Amino acid sequence: MASERKKDIVEAATKSFTFFGYKATTMDQIAKLANVGKGTIYTFFKNKDELFEDICITLIQEMKRAAEAVIDPAQSFHENVHRALFEMLAFRTKHQLAVKLFQEEKEMGTPAVTQALKKMEDAIVAYIAVQAKEAMDRNEIQQTDPQIAAFVMMKLYVTLVVDWERRGPALSKEEIAKLFELYVFKGLSR
Amino acid sequence: MASERKKDIVEAATKSFTFFGYKATTMDQIAKLANVGKGTIYTFFKNKDELFEDICITLIQEMKRAAEAVIDPAQSFHENVHRALFEMLAFRTKHQLAVKLFQEEKEMGTPAVTQALKKMEDAIVAYIAVQAKEAMDRNEIQQTDPQIAAFVMMKLYVTLVVDWERRGPALSKEEIAKLFELYVFKGLSR
DNA sequence: TTTTTGACCAAAATAACATTTTAGTCAATT
DNA sequence: AATTGACTAAAATGTTATTTTGGTCAAAAA
Known part of the structure; x- marks a missing residue:
């Protein structure tokens, strides 16, 4: 060994x-x-970059595994999104690596980091898109572009978890879940 | 004179x-x-920065005026958001200044530009928040934090108009309007 | 033989310094 | 009273010297 x-x-x-x-x-x-x-x-x-990429791939895999541990195919897309969302909020506090990279990207723009985050984004969006597509095929949610749906969800997550902190007090997990549900599933219409 | x-x-x-x-x-x-x-x-x-700010304030005022020209208080919030959204999409192609600043912010991080965009963001979010609050008071849309609602709308706009271009073909005005309506008003639920 | 190592090197980053550009001033001009 | 552009100090940029760092490889260890 x-x-x-x-x-x-x-x-x-x-x-x-x-x-x-x-x-x-x-x-x-x-x-x-x-x-x-x-x-x-x-x-x-082979080099520093490959070591870094290896670690990033592991991080993505762990995120995926964490999500899959709580996702139940028997449940609705709605319920599973809720579960995965909470899992990701918990995951975030554990794995500070993604947080650090997010920060380095924004304030230094290190190319290797930009690339790594792009890959993470791709992986996350692709994963959500598959789930969304399945839900659409099951006629569980509205028919729409699954890629865009996934992208919007990911961006909304960042908006609520990261971006909002610069405007108001950080939102609790429960508040984030409520707002996520409101904008992704229910909509503002009465 | x-x-x-x-x-x-x-x-x-x-x-x-x-x-x-x-x-x-x-x-x-x-x-x-x-x-x-x-x-x-x-x-x-007084200096370069003040001249710049003056111009930015004018831009914000023009945006506000453009929005107010199409907003009809007799109409629903939903309808007015739709109208304002289209007006902003048209406005954008005319006033390239905001576009240029957006670019400079992202790839150079010029402090004065960052600050200016922050002010624009504040003005836009504050404006939408007032409209949203009124619609909530009229019981036209769901009760929720108007500031967050406004912030989410602004971010969704940027997501669809700017950010999406890096993942797929740019969306047409009609597509953007459809998606904006889907996520803000209707939601994915069936 | 195979694996591990750290002195070594070229390239990249940083620091130190020289030069140019630019924001802002103000005495002279209109 | 309003306008100007040569002028200055400071900031930006370019240049060179110095240090740091990613990556190699001959030698040591296993």
Whole structure:
């Protein structure tokens, strides 16, 4: 089993990316944190970017797994969106990496980070789109472009969770869930 | 009537800000474009930033006027939002200044521009919030936080008009109106 | 042999310094 | 009283020197 070291490296790198961001994390730092010679990192990963991408892919997978753990195909799309939403709100407080990357993207615009976030966005939107399409085929929700529906949901999530904080007091999980339901499912019409 | 010159200056500055953005526009350039000595600008405006703010305030006022020209208090909130939305989509193609500032903000992060856009956002959200509040009081739409409702509408507008272009083909005015109605008023539920 | 290592190197980032550009002033001009 | 453009200090930009960092590889360790 050669990859106890690989695990150490990935763990150290994840910690460092989470605390300092992509740019401020050096390969020497990762090596030191992992108690490994720098060269060892390069036996597992071609370069810094590939190591970073590997970690991002893991993050996406974990998000997916977390969502799938609460989604019940027997339940309605509406109910599952609610469950997944709460799961993501909980996930967020645990996995600070995405939060840190979001921040680095906005205030430094590091290319590798921009690219990584784009991929995450793609994965999330694609995932929601599939669920939405299925719900439409089951005639559970209105017929509309599933890609756009997924994109709008993701953006609304960011709007309520991240953007709103700059205008008013941060919203509680319950408030976010209520508002998400209002705008995505019910609409303002009476 | 001393202010034929002031008008020239404001016109020249508006043109330059629109074509080159805030940072790439110099006071010398504005003076030359307006056929005016540079000092003259400073008899009307304390500094570059104040001149810029003045122009931004005018833009906000024009947007407000354009919206109010199509809004009919006798009509429903729903109908008025539809009208205002179309007016804004038309307005956008005319007044390229906001578009240019949006771009400069995203790719350069010029502080003065960030601040100006924040003010525009505030003005727009405040305006929509008042309309939404009135509609709620008339029991025309669901009771909810009008500030958040306004914020969500503005963000949805940006999502559909600007952000979506990076994922799929730009949406037509009609498509945008349909989607806006779907998510704000009707909701996905059947 | 295979895996690990850290001194080593080229390239990139940063700092230090020189040069140019620009916002804003004001004495002279109209 | 209004206008101007040469002028200045400060900011931006360009240039060069210095340091940092990603990535390599011959040697050491396993």
